[in-house]
Amino acid sequence: MRVSLGATVALTMTGSLMLKNLLRVRVLAPSSRGPWIVLAILGSIALAGLDTLGVASMLPLMQVLTSQDTTSGIPGEVSRWLGTDDLQALVVSLAGVVAIAFLIKSVVFVAFRWWLLGRTTRLTAEASAELMRRYVLSPYTLHKERSLPEIYRNIGIAVPQAFNQVGLGILTLVADLLTLAALALVLLVVSPLATLVAVLVLATASLLVQRSMKPALMKASEDIASADISGWAALMPGLDGFREARLTSSATSLVDAFLDAKMKVAHGQRRTAILSEVPKYVLEITFIIAIVAMTVVLFSTGTPEEALVTLGVFAAASLRMLPTLNRVTATASSIRAGTVGLDILARVTDEFQAIAPHNESRVSHHEYEGDIDLDGVVYTYPSATNPVLDGLTLRISHGETTALVGASGAGKSTVLDLVLGLITPQAGAVRVGGHLIADDLAAWYESVGVVPQEVYLTNTSLRENIAYGVPRAEIDDRIIADVLSEAQLEAFVRELPEGLDTVLGERGVRLSGGQRQRVGIARALYRRPKFLVLDEATSALDNVTESQITRTIDALRGRMTVLIVAHRLSTVRSASQIIYLANGKVESVGTFAQLRASSPQFEELVQLGQLT
Numbered sequence: 001m002r003v004s005l006g007a008t009v010a011l012t013m014t015g016s017l018m019l020k021n022l023l024r025v026r027v028l029a030p031s032s033r034g035p036w037i038v039l040a041i042l043g044s045i046a047l048a049g050l051d052t053l054g055v056a057s058m059l060p061l062m063q064v065l066t067s068q069d070t071t072s073g074i075p076g077e078v079s080r081w082l083g084t085d086d087l088q089a090l091v092v093s094l095a096g097v098v099a100i101a102f103l104i105k106s107v108v109f110v111a112f113r114w115w116l117l118g119r120t121t122r123l124t125a126e127a128s129a130e131l132m133r134r135y136v137l138s139p140y141t142l143h144k145e146r147s148l149p150e151i152y153r154n155i156g157i158a159v160p161q162a163f164n165q166v167g168l169g170i171l172t173l174v175a176d177l178l179t180l181a182a183l184a185l186v187l188l189v190v191s192p193l194a195t196l197v198a199v200l201v202l203a204t205a206s207l208l209v210q211r212s213m214k215p216a217l218m219k220a221s222e223d224i225a226s227a228d229i230s231g232w233a234a235l236m237p238g239l240d241g242f243r244e245a246r247l248t249s250s251a252t253s254l255v256d257a258f259l260d261a262k263m264k265v266a267h268g269q270r271r272t273a274i275l276s277e278v279p280k281y282v283l284e285i286t287f288i289i290a291i292v293a294m295t296v297v298l299f300s301t302g303t304p305e306e307a308l309v310t311l312g313v314f315a316a317a318s319l320r321m322l323p324t325l326n327r328v329t330a331t332a333s334s335i336r337a338g339t340v341g342l343d344i345l346a347r348v349t350d351e352f353q354a355i356a357p358h359n360e361s362r363v364s365h366h367e368y369e370g371d372i373d374l375d376g377v378v379y380t381y382p383s384a385t386n387p388v389l390d391g392l393t394l395r396i397s398h399g400e401t402t403a404l405v406g407a408s409g410a411g412k413s414t415v416l417d418l419v420l421g422l423i424t425p426q427a428g429a430v431r432v433g434g435h436l437i438a439d440d441l442a443a444w445y446e447s448v449g450v451v452p453q454e455v456y457l458t459n460t461s462l463r464e465n466i467a468y469g470v471p472r473a474e475i476d477d478r479i480i481a482d483v484l485s486e487a488q489l490e491a492f493v494r495e496l497p498e499g500l501d502t503v504l505g506e507r508g509v510r511l512s513g514g515q516r517q518r519v520g521i522a523r524a525l526y527r528r529p530k531f532l533v534l535d536e537a538t539s540a541l542d543n544v545t546e547s548q549i550t551r552t553i554d555a556l557r558g559r560m561t562v563l564i565v566a567h568r569l570s571t572v573r574s575a576s577q578i579i580y581l582a583n584g585k586v587e588s589v590g591t592f593a594q595l596r597a598s599s600p601q602f603e604e605l606v607q608l609g610q611l612t
């Protein structure tokens, strides 16, 4: 008694934790709200009722078959209604009723499952997309700290586990348990004692087998979840970091690590599969024992005729009960395995609760224009104790070309990330034309075009790569023509087999470093920005290409505010203003010639770069 009480308490606690977690992750799928869950449960009750009717419809048939009496009870009623007491006609009619009852029940059941599966599988899709939304709209600092393999695992595996395995699993379990309860009710009416014996034997066996499988099943699921991350962690550097893997001859060891992870997943899957199957066999054996026990009870408490009728009804009921019982145990195992994903997802969802997502839509009609000002900016990285920038003030003048230079670690990237609103200062402010950029980042981004060091090309046409993020039908070919000229890409496009329609990237034309950067410039210019930011845009290029690109950038002078962050001083020599940073502070500001004269540190940098 104490054991079963303990088991019930443990089961209730696990169950309530699971429900709590389900409620927590529900925010990821807004359409999980609404009365559909109530409908699903009502539908399950109705189906259980239909099941009962199906089995109950066997009773008159069994009575006629065993007693051959066509005059009393329901068979008598049916005989009178048919207008004949012919045994054969009565048996055929009653068998017809049974067949029709089962047919209707099966059709309704399939329709119900179709509806329920539609609901839950759509929720899974919705939650995966919502999780992706939260990841891609996360603060940049958080994103940099995240592990990509973990993100892939959470979106690809934890979401289906939580919504399909656990969410749909619970609804399926409820429906099946209701069916079992309804069938047990019919049997209870037909033969209370035999039913009690059967239910007792089966329920004890189910509970025991589930409890004994639980630890091993949870362990296997946890092993799969962590091996999945290891798999991604080996796959990504092998593909994303193809060159590094090739040049360090580490591709084979990455494949080995991937195989190792996949083997662990395979081993985990094998364990979960077998652990889910074992209860089925245990139940089959228990079922036989229950039938034997019931037969003994029936034959020792009633006439052989009554025992046969009851056994007939039990046989019909078990036709429906055994597969349902099997599914109950399989679903229970699957729910248990899925709770690992549900727990992970609940934790992730909670983390997101405290994070305000980035808003990609404007919140005002403001147009950012004018000087970019950093005013007493303090910034400390989340993982650091000391600030990188401690009260930094600087101005990037409107319409000028400003270069931000400094030795490695001076704080250039940090300043740039602040100007781009990717990170937020803990004190001080970043303003453009006197307006805080934080007030409307989406509006600020509309005014900015950024050329990064590594231009990200997609496997689409050159046109789509330039008008990045613009739906194909909305691309303006006049702007494309203008930016091709501004980025000095016209000659290159003329040589392409399909011109602007040529597909770039992995499966298309391969571009040289210089061509890639020009596409990056054209892409930045397509947005018709008032501010152009070049983030180490020429660092990876050879000297000749770099000076060509520098000339291209010089030609844009005066048409917009240009901010160049560069290591190579040749790129920034012609800037109208150079801000020289050292240890997170503005060391000096001026033209190239002025800085050389006024700052020994800058002069040293020039000398090291062998520039004259």
Ligand SMILES: Nc1ncnc2c1ncn2[C@@H]1O[C@H](COP(=O)(O)OP(=O)(O)OP(=O)(O)O)[C@@H](O)[C@H]1O
Residues within 6 Å of the ligand: 144, 381, 382, 383, 384, 388, 406, 407, 408, 409, 410, 411, 412, 413, 414, 415
């Ligand atoms: N995510 C981070 N967490 C902690 N410290 C960081 C982080 N990123 C940068 N730093 C530190 O902040 C300082 C400034 O770095 P930053 O990248 O801004 O310099 P930089 O001038 O752009 O350098 P480089 O030219 O090498 O790119 C460095 O001391 C660096 O170690």
